[in-house]
Amino acid sequence: MVRRIIVLFLLFFAITPLFSEEFATNFRLKDIEDKEYILYDFIGKDLILFFWTTWCPYCIEELQDLERRYLSFKSEGIELLSINIGESKERVLRFLKRLKINFPILLDRDQKVSLQYDILGVPTYILINKHGEIKFYGHHLPKDYSVHFQEIDKEESDNIINNSE
Numbered sequence: 813m814v815r816r817i818i819v820l821f822l823l824f825f826a827i828t829p830l831f832s833e834e835f836a837t838n839f840r841l842k843d844i845e846d847k848e849y850i851l852y853d854f855i856g857k858d859l860i861l862f863f864w865t866t867w868c869p870y871c872i873e874e875l876q877d878l879e880r881r882y883l884s885f886k887s888e889g890i891e892l893l894s895i896n897i898g899e900s901k902e903r904v905l906r907f908l909k910r911l912k913i914n915f916p917i918l919l920d921r922d923q924k925v926s927l928q929y930d931i932l933g934v935p936t937y938i939l940i941n942k943h944g945e946i947k948f949y950g951h952h953l954p955k956d957y958s959v960h961f962q963e964i965d966k967e968e969s970d971n972i973i974n975n976s977e
Contacts, residue, residue, distance in 0.1 A: 841918040866907040
């Protein structure tokens with residue numbers, strides 16, 4: 813019986829989304845051109861954080877895909893910040909010579925931001941809505957990513973609840 817309770821407890825937390833309705837923690841990072849970015853400057857905008865490294869083959873694919881979609885994100889009012897984890901500016905610049913990237917590349921050299929956001933593997937996406945709430949945390953960008961940014965007003969949510977009863 814105790815074993816069954818433990819399994820159910822672990823299963824519940826395994827399927828409960830990490831960061832569900834938590835607020836994003838502020839940070840300051842510089843990009844590859846030494847421009848400083850402060851997370852709270854993006855309050856009022858939907859934001860995609862993308863954590864990556866140069867040695868990760870999946871990250872390269874994701875960077876290329878994000879570059880293809882970057883203008884689309886901008887037209888939807890979504891900002892994109894990519895955050896390299898733990899590598900030197902020189903290494904990242906050498907790596908980026910092979911890719912044409914137009915979105916900001918921030919450097920988390922000391923990995924403090926990665927630890928702050930519990931990044932356990934790369935690539936990792938975090939979607940933050942314009943109110944600063946973390947709406948998604950995962951290793952891929954969901955196909956329906958824009959749904960995570962949509963707001964449901966009180967009347968609409970009441971209708972959904974009433975229709976489901």
